[in-house]
Amino acid sequence: MIGRRITAVRVLGLHAVSPADFGRRVAGRTFVSSSRHGKYLALHLDNGEILMCHLRMTGRLLYLPPRGRMQWPNEHTHVVMRLDDGGRLIFHDTRKFGRLWLAQQAEFPTGVDAIEVTVQDLRWAGRRAAVKSLLMDQRLIAGIGNIYADESLFRAGIDPRTPGGALTDEDRVRLAAAIRDVLADAVVNGGTTFMDYRDGLGREGRFASLLNVYGRGGEPCRVCGRALCSARVGGRTTVWCGHCQRYNQAT
DNA sequence: TTAAATTCCTGTAAGC
DNA sequence: TGCTTACAGGAATTTA
Numbered sequence: 673m674i675g676r677r678i679t680a681v682r683v684l685g686l687h688a689v690s691p692a693d694f695g696r697r698v699a700g701r702t703f704v705s706s707s708r709h710g711k712y713l714a715l716h717l718d719n720g721e722i723l724m725c726h727l728r729m730t731g732r733l734l735y736l737p738p739r740g741r742m743q744w745p746n747e748h749t750h751v752v753m754r755l756d757d758g759g760r761l762i763f764h765d766t767r768k769f770g771r772l773w774l775a776q777q778a779e780f781p782t783g784v785d786a787i788e789v790t791v792q793d794l795r796w797a798g799r800r801a802a803v804k805s806l807l808m809d810q811r812l813i814a815g816i817g818n819i820y821a822d823e824s825l826f827r828a829g830i831d832p833r834t835p836g837g838a839l840t841d842e843d844r845v846r847l848a849a850a851i852r853d854v855l856a857d858a859v860v861n862g863g864t865t866f867m868d869y870r871d872g873l874g875r876e877g878r879f880a881s882l883l884n885v886y887g888r889g890g891e892p893c894r895v896c897g898r899a900l901c902s903a904r905v906g907g908r909t910t911v912w913c914g915h916c917q918r919y920n921q922a923t
Numbered sequence: 924t925t926a927a928a929t930t931c932c933t934g935t936a937a938g939c
Numbered sequence: 940t941g942c943t944t945a946c947a948g949g950a951a952t953t954t955a
Contacts, residue, residue: 711949726949726950727949728948728949728950729947729948729949730948767947767948769948769949769950770949781950808949808950809950810949810950817948817949818947818948818949866947867947907948908947908948908949909946909947909948
């Protein structure tokens with residue numbers, strides 16, 4: 673998108689954007705750069721304003737080349753931005769959880785970006801909440817959702833229900849490395865398409881076939897063969913191996 | 924201060 | 940086969 677000018681904007685789903693004059697403020701602007709922190713995306717415009725975006729569950733920012741297929745836009749397309757190359761950038765979201773908004777400065781969560789998380793970022797002395805809940809708190813670490821929380825904890829050999837304050841130094845070393853490795857692998861594979869995810873060109877991710885635990889409750893552990901456990905932890909469906917992942921209850 | 928529960932939304936799958 | 944119901948989840952908000 674960098675260097676492309678937005679020639680016209682159509683806002684179809686009003687609640688997907690804010691403020692109300694979104695279209696007027698974006699039309700005529702040019703994308704000058706982009707940045708990202710965790711799951712938040714910032715598209716910097718040439719007037720200094722920033723188009724912020726969070727795709728949440730089913731959101732997609734799709735680039736449609738000129739004379740593309742006519743399947744777009746459809747009833748789940750909320751914003752259409754016509755570009756000076758004849759293509760279009762559309763914001764599409766079936767479940768309407770995603771958001772586009774304008775900001776004067778990038779509005780990123782406070783947590784360290786998960787891709788570069790360190791052992792020091794996992795110091796949670798006194799915290800009794802499950803380590804999985806802390807991993808998904810974007811104020812602590814930005815970028816980990818349900819899939820990568822479960823996968824990281826599996827690779828680190830830590831039971832997701834373990835209180836954050838009960839992690840040992842060795843746990844933190846393994847967990848920090850596991851998070852970085854899982855995310856790096858997922859990025860290399862274009863992300864995880866379990867159901868809805870598509871990239872900016874509409875392509876599915878290839879990481880789903882490499883998942884060890886997420887979505888595999890009751891199925892055999894790929895390491896020890898025992899049936900994987902499944903329960904709600906921190907309000908989220910959570911899958912782990914009761915044999916390969918240790919539960920340290922002491923705080 | 925921290926932790927847990929609730930809310931939004933629609934497609935999908937399970938259950939009868 | 941067709942209908943109803945439960946479930947999935949990121950993060951803001953509310954409640955405990």
